[in-house]
Amino acid sequence: MDGSQGGIGEGPLDPASVRRFLSDNPEFLTGDDGLLDELGLKVAAGGNVVEFAPAAMARIHAAHRQEATQRQHLEETARANFAAQAQTHGAVVDLLDARNNSDLARRVDELAQQRFGLAAGVIALETEAHPPAGWRMLVEGQVDMILGGPQRLARMGFAPTAMGLFGERAEAIASMAMVRMAIWEPSRQGLLAFGSADPEGFTEDMGTELVAFLARVVERTAERWPLL
Structure with a gap:
């Protein structure tokens, strides 16, 4: 034409x-x-x-529904994040009230179960002597092995190498959140670990900020009572 x-x-x-x-x-x-x-x-x-035509209007309505669903998802995520932060702030107060390292380990486990609905919370330490009561004993280099290398500061998801951290409750653990710690001077390698019975409780794509924040609180609190 x-x-x-x-x-x-x-x-x-x-x-x-x-x-x-x-x-x-x-x-x-x-x-x-x-x-x-x-x-x-x-x-x-x-x-x-x-x-x-009606088909075009249907597409418009479908787009509006999708937009509303996405907005609802964002709002739910924001509420969940706010609730997690509020629980974390409450957990910090609990940890700071610890009377000694044994009490600190007990509080970590209690807040894991009562505040976050998890199966367990554990503090572990690389040491040749006995760690504080309630802490898990690790051999030198075990933190690197559990996290997957000396450069990794945290690990989320399921790690078979971490099952021993949870003792008699290991069979109930389906996913973990773990953060490296360095405690006292000279520095000793340690781990703060949380275990969930839900395989999707902790996944590899999750952020580690809140767990890492709790690990820093545990580090500072534990340093009140140096190991002899």
């Missing part, structure tokens, strides 16, 4: 050319039922007005 017949021409299409062609040749659109269906349009009863 050439330009002398009111066509669009052989050159590149542009919106102005398309608009001019449809204005000069309205029957090109209104007379092509297949094209109207593809575009989600229909000819009104008068025959000279093109309306949105």
Whole structure:
């Protein structure tokens, strides 16, 4: 179709050319039922007005529903994050009230279960002597092995190498959150670990900020009572 017949021409299409062609040749659109269906349009009863078809309106409503669902998901995520932060702040107060390192370990386990609904909370320490009562004893290099390397500061998800941290409750643990700690001077390697009975309780794509924050609190609190 050439330009002398009111066509669009052989050159590149542009919106102005398309608009001019449809204005000069309205029957090109209104007379092509297949094209109207593809575009989600229909000819009104008068025959000279093109309306949105029900299918087009359905797509609009579907887009609105999707937008509402996404907004609801964001709101639920924000509420969950706020609740987790509030529980974390409460946990910090509990930890700071510890009377000694044994009491600190007990409080970590209690807040894991009572505040966060987890299966266990554990403090572990690499040491050749006995660690404080309630702490798990690790051999040198075991923190690196559990976390998956000396450069890793945290690990989320399921780690078979960490099962021993949870003692008699290990069979109930399906996912873990673990953060490296360095306690006292000279520094001793340790771990703060939380275990969940839910395989999706901790996953590899989760952020570690809140767990790492609790680990820093445990470090500072434990340093009140140096090992002899």
